[in-house]
Amino acid sequence: MKTYLVGGAVRDRLLGRPVSDHDWLVVGATPEAMVAQGFLPVGRDFPVFLHPSTREEYALARTERKSAPGYRGFVIHASPDVSLEQDLARRDLTINAIALPAERVAADGSFDPAPTDLADPFHGQRDLREKRLRHVTDAFREDPVRILRVARFAARFDDFEVAPDTQALMREMVAAGEVDALVPERVWQELSRGLMETRPSRMFEVLRACGALAVLLPEVDRLWGVPQPAQHHPEIDTGVHLMMVLDTSARLAASLAVRFACLMHDLGKGTTEPEILPRHIGHEKRSAELLQSVCDRWRVPVDIRELAEVVAREHGNIHRSGELDAAALVRLLERCDAFRKPARFAEALLACECDARGRLGFEQRDYPQRERLLSVLAAAAAVATDAVARQAQQAGATGPRIGEAIHRARIDAVKAAAG
Structure with a gap:
């Protein structure tokens, strides 16, 4: 032994x-x-x-x-x-x-x-020196999870290249339908680990190059070739932008939930629906719908799914929050369930910052929306809702009318904080 x-x-x-x-x-x-x-x-x-x-x-x-x-x-x-x-x-x-x-x-x-x-x-020592990811033997083809593992290692060792014969073998496996047989638990395990690597974009580049991304995440795969709106650097397409957003999330040491939200937030831009193209107006709603299908397919944990849904649905409003008045800001907080889940709202803001900074020339830009909305939340959350509710009840309010009184008090608090 x-x-x-x-x-x-x-x-x-x-x-x-x-x-x-x-x-x-x-x-x-x-x-x-x-x-x-x-x-x-x-x-x-x-x-x-x-x-x-x-x-x-x-x-x-x-x-x-x-x-x-x-x-x-x-x-x-x-x-x-x-x-x-x-x-x-x-x-x-x-x-x-x-x-x-x-x-x-x-x-x-x-x-x-x-x-x-x-x-x-x-x-293997030679391949380490030459910074190469190469399969051991042809038995590699027998386990489709290894395609995901190669992609994950490419994200971890971001200066390594996948050997040409390994790339060819992975393409053969995809063409043979091996990727279709992957079980959801293993796909999510490898995807989530790859998202947490040094350069997560490389995982998706490798999966896309061998055709596996079109099988596993067609909603993401079809973002390549889709132009960005004129105000968002149309010289790079949406797929390239998405990879920049992912790598920004890694650079900012974001959590898995934030990185997944970054991956999912723009799915609606891959649509061919005429009411959304060419400026992607209304793509947020479509993105929120598509990510539910992804989450169901790969059994994404509920807390990660919920953050992604908030970011997909509201990232446009968060980006434009500097233009919103107090009433609209409070409605935004309510839609994000920020009063009950302030930590999740903070993560949503970080995901939106990654989106804003994931553009050419914007990598080091400030994102004032994040601090401003956290301040708005602090002001609105400071309202003594119990006291407001009692006062409303004493005035004869019941049910939804009490909720309206709290809503108005929060708007007044935001106005006061804004000076």
Whole structure:
């Protein structure tokens, strides 16, 4: 029995990046032998064990054989006769198929591998030096999730290029319908992780280049080639603008919910409906409708969906909020449910700032709407609604009339704050 450190930990150490997790591979062992040493079995699809003290994952060496379309269509073979090279051959990218013997790792988890220490049968170190994302073997085609993983790694290692033969293989997989068999949970898992990478636009560029974006997110894919309105730099199209918005959200360290809202906010511009084209008038409503379909398809969490809907529906009004009077500002806050969910409203404003700054020449521009609307919310939220309600009741108001009194009091507060 021999143990190796594999995958991301070795890759990131060789790149000089922080190492957060350790994945271990055990060659020449049986499940019974692992349990006898105190390991706790946790794997459902293949044998994975937790170390009795560190609780890190140890997986038995295995091979995989395609048995049906999609992510789950595999037969797993894990036994003591599976070699290290056979296990590494089933991995996605060469840079993730490098192994280091466990004895080269210190007790505190640190390691400083020399090239001679590493098992690297598929030349992952060379691809690291040449900044290349390349599949290990043709077995890559058996798992369509790997297309998403390549795109996600392109967003993380944004100076790496996808190898031409890997690009060709991904296009073949898309043409063969493999992407159609992806399950929603895995798609959302990879998309959400890619959105949180250094340069999320690269994930969508890679997916678009191989044709997968048209299958997974046709609403986003058709934004390329759609001109921006004259007031929004028509020299770049809506797809390019969207990628700039996404990268702005990463630069501003936005949350996943904000980044997803940035991805979804302009879907309505991809429409061919004549009442919306060519100036995209009314695209906000159409965007809000389209994103619901996306969220249903990939089972996007409710809180992320709700923020995206607010941004899609109201981003035009937020951009124009400097032109609104006090009454219109309070109505905007009410439509955004800002009084009940002020933190979500703040995130909506950040997404709108990303949209405004995601244009050529606007990257460093201030976005005064954000601070102004936060101030407006603070003034309106400071109204003592209980006291206003009691006063309205004493004057004989009931039901909706009480709500109207609170609404008017908030408008008065906003007017007073504006001076």
